[in-house]
Amino acid sequence: MLSLMSVPVPPVTGRRPALTAGLVGTVIFLTAIAPLATDMYVPAFPRVAGELSASATQVQLTLTTFFVGMALGQLIGGPVSDQRGRRRPLLAALALMTVASIVCALTPSIGVMMVARLVQGLTGGWAMVIGRAIIVDLATGARLVRVLNVVAGVGGVAPIVGPLLGAVILQVSHWRVSFWAVAALSVAMLVAVLVAVPESLPPPQRHSGGLRAFAVAGRRVLANRRYVGYLLVTGSAMAALFAYVATSAFVLQSMNGMSPMAYSVDFAANAAGMTVAALVAARLAGRVATRKVILVGQVAALAAGVVLLAGAGWFGTPLPLAVGCFFVLMTAQGLMIANGGALASAEVPEHPGTGSAVLGFVQWVAAGTIAPIAGLGGEHTAVPMALLVVGGAVLSMVGLLVLARGGTRPATAARCPT
Structure with missing residues (x-):
């Protein structure tokens, strides 16, 4: 080293x-x-x-x-x-x-x-x-x-x-x-x-502010209510996403007998759905308000979570229900996470690096915190995971519709249609 x-x-x-x-x-x-x-x-x-x-x-x-x-x-x-x-x-x-x-x-x-x-x-x-x-x-x-x-x-x-x-x-x-x-x-x-x-980055362009300067800038971006709202949009969506990542192997393999290869094909199909949704969202930029695209993803994720919760609570999470809901959930993330991050960055153009770092930090902390909570019920129930998916969708909506409500600042309106 x-x-x-x-x-x-x-x-x-x-x-x-x-x-x-x-x-x-x-x-x-x-x-x-x-x-x-x-x-x-x-x-x-x-x-x-x-x-x-x-x-x-x-x-x-x-x-x-x-x-x-x-x-x-x-x-x-x-x-x-x-x-x-x-x-x-x-x-x-x-x-x-x-x-x-x-x-x-x-x-x-x-x-x-x-x-x-x-x-x-x-x-x-x-x-x-x-x-x-x-x-x-x-x-x-x-x-x-x-x-x-x-x-x-x-x-x-x-x-x-x-x-x-x-x-x-x-x-x-x-x-x-x-x-x-x-x-x-x-x-x-x-x-x-x-x-x-x-x-x-040659020596003349380096600076000595380091973590202290980052902390000062971090306080400034977190004082922006709309930035915090979009932070909640993406962080909550990541939490729901990784509730799926952490538990889907147990739900599909341990509970429903799916082979590792079949599970991996299903996982890849869900990831492909998320990628395609993100590309569609990129094509819609400038044509459809980004906030509306995010809201469509939130509604879809909430619906998938509610159906999952009902299926886990009363029907033992049958395979067709789990596969269908997981696909909808993952595809919805493609409409929410990238768009929420773009709108968050647009809110703090004076601190782009700090805004991006805080966003990444919150997303990965949310992912790491949710993973073990999703498995609290053990290998044979999907109820905790479904509750987390529903909670993540609701919190994401709160970020969009409550904290990030109101007009977009003029400096960002041209960059990122909301």
Whole structure:
């Protein structure tokens, strides 16, 4: 780890490094690590619980520690890279992620896995936020928007590929192999950064404000009521989303007998629904008010949650009902999360980095907090998960219709139609 901090960096001249295809591809690779590290592992939850003598809630806590790490990594990684540059902290994060993934693969107990997953999430979030910062360093205006859309669009394939790859691994090998695969991907990312990513923030452009300056800016963005409303929209939607992620393997496999491969295909189909909904929402931007698109997603998510709750409480969550409601729920997230984040950022144009960091922090904390709560009922009931889905949809509506009500500030109206 320490040796990576002394990796030679190409000399910085007055000329800005080029935003090459290799650099953009590497950033896409960095943004894919979180969904891959989670979704490759989710199909194995029942097997992990059995082999490590752990309860469903304990296994889901490995999701919680990962998501808490992701939140802290994004919150801290940006300010630190503003001080120390992008390349060396990124290399150090990837090296540590490799070590944490190997520990997960070798773990003798669920407790060791929880700690290793925390480190894995911390370094993954750190790498993700630095990757986005590199793009912002090297692109402006319309080009920046295009590149970020490419990163988001191509990166959206990871939640589809992840569970399928995890299921294939379970069919031919052991669940621990999925963590060896993440370790191998981390090494590949480290090599890609060494080859394709220059230092994008030369010393004259760095600042010493660090976390203290971030805290001051954070207080300012949180004083904006509409920003907080959209924060609640996205945070609550993420909570409902990860209630599904944490419990769907038990609902579909343990309760309904679905095979790991069939579960992974279903998971991938739901992720595809969410991706398609997000692309449709992007096409509607400027034509349909963004708030209306979000509200449609909220109503759909609430309906799916209510039907799930009725099915779990009175009918034992039959397979067709669970599959249909999960698809509607996931597709609805594609209308809510990205649009809510866009409107939140538009509310604080004077602090774009801080607004983005706080948004990411809240989303991942919500994901990590909800995961173990969703499993409180054990492996044979979906009632806690359904209650969380309903609660998440209701809170998201409160954020949109109560906290974020009123006119849009003139500075943001042209950017993001509401």
